[in-house]
Amino acid sequence: MPKFTPGELAVMQILWEHGELKPAEIQERYPEPIKNPALRSYLAILLDKGHVSRRKSGKAYFYKAITRRRAALRSTVREIADAYCEGSAKNLILHLIRAEKLSEEELLELKRLADNG
Known part of the structure; x- marks a missing residue:
C-alpha cells in the first residue's frame, strides 16, 4: 500500500470520518485553508492510487474512501517497525x-x- 503524503492523509481522514463527500464538502472540512486545484490534485492522486472511488450524480462528483483506516494504519505501523525497529x-x-x-x-x-x- 503506497504511503500517504500529509495532504492525502488529511483528505483520507475526512472521508473516513464523514463518508462520501463532494470536493466542496471536503474543502470545508480540510484542517487548513486549501485552494480548489490543490484539493482536486490530492483527489486525483488518491483516485489513481486506488484509495478513493468517484461517482457522478448530476453534475457533481462524490468521493469515497476505498482503503480502510485500519488497513492504512496496519501498513504504516509495519513501515515504522521495519524502518526504526528492525x-x-x-x-x-x-x-x-x-x-x-x-x-x-x-x-x-x-x-x-x-x-x-
Missing part, C-alpha cells in the same frame, strides 16, 4: 510504552487486553 513489533511497542511513559494502571490494562485477545 522489523520488530515488540520493539516498536516497547518504544511506545517508554516514550509515552504509561502509568502502571495503563500497563496493566494493556496486559489485560493482550491476555484476552
